[in-house]
Amino acid sequence: MNLLKQIEQLILLQKVDSEIFSLKKKLDEAPQEVSTIQEKLETQKNQQAQVEEKITILKQQEQKLNKEIEEDNDRIKQSKNKLMMVENSKEYHAMMREMDNLEKTNRLREEEKLAVEEDLAAQNNIKSSLDTEIDKLENELKEKQERLDEQLDGAQTRLDELRKKRENATQEIPQPILSRYEFIRSRLSHPVIVPVDNGVCTGCHISIPPQSFIELQKGEQILSCPNCQRLLFWDNHFSDNGDHP
Ligand SMILES: [Zn+2]
Known part of the structure; x- marks a missing residue:
């Protein structure tokens, strides 16, 4: 084989090698895209779990306040009924004081309940945007994963072809x-x-x-x-x- 033919074969070999090189690079980088999304998804899911825990606690607080408000309202109602039957003024004043206290406590509870409800609304907002973001990432991940599998299959087939081509090319070169x-x-x-x-x-x-x-x-x-x-x-x-x- 003359020299120019050899050089031609070397150039051919180089073409094969550069395709192998860029294919391998692609194969290395593609899984990285998937793991970047996976990491992002994990962070968002952790945040979601934290928000859900906060929401659970706030709901428990809300329920507790509702129950206490209701119980004390009942107590106030009962006292009002009893008030009609009270005969001496000492007892009457004691009951009035008690009712005043119950009402004052309930007013404070109502204020606290408002604050809890505001907090709850804010956390629910955060949760719904996290839910949307997580949905989006999960779809993106699924799509990337499928495309990656295809890419890997395609690249592997091409790599096998190129290796054969390379073997043939090298046989021609001294x-x-x-x-x-x-x-x-x-x-x-x-x-x-x-x-x-x-x-x-x-x-x-x-x-x-x-x-x-x-x-x-x-x-x-x-x-x-x-x-x-x-x-x-x-x-x-x-x-x-x-x-x-
Ligand atoms: Zn040079």
């Missing part, structure tokens, strides 16, 4: 060149093989020495950029067949 490619790939960020444009390496954007450029144009060996070590090819070698990257 072992020493493939080793160089793999070595650079393990050390440098993408890409590994780059075109030289007007004597400049498009990997690191630094001019290569004129002598190297002349050798590159001869097409007799695969050169590395002296600065970034990436493999180089001359764009013009591929401009006539139209299928270079």
Whole structure:
């Protein structure tokens, strides 16, 4: 296989590798989106539980106040009835005082009840917006989860295809060149093989020495950029067949 053919194979291999790279990145990031929603949902549910507990306590307070108000109202009613039958004024005044006290206490209870009811309304408002938010997040989570499963399936299938493609591509490339490619790939960020444009390496954007450029144009060996070590090819070698990257 001639050198240009080898370079073409390397470029093909690089295409496969960059797709594998971005697929793997996607596979890594997708579950993170799901867990972000899960965390948010958990926080909201904790808040919901706290609000529900507050509402329960406030309702108990309201019931207790209602019961006490009712009981004392009954007592006041009974006292009023008895008042008619009282014969001496000492007893009469004692009962009046008692009724006054009961009424005063109930007025305070009514005030407290109003405050509790206001608090209860506020907590119910908070709860209803939390309920809405939780509903929304649960739907979003379900949707993301389903899409994630699809994505993972699709990506896995594509990865299997790419691995086969990669295997085929590597078979066409002589072992020493493939080793160089793999070595650079393990050390440098993408890409590994780059075109030289007007004597400049498009990997690191630094001019290569004129002598190297002349050798590159001869097409007799695969050169590395002296600065970034990436493999180089001359764009013009591929401009006539139209299928270079
Ligand atoms: Zn370079």
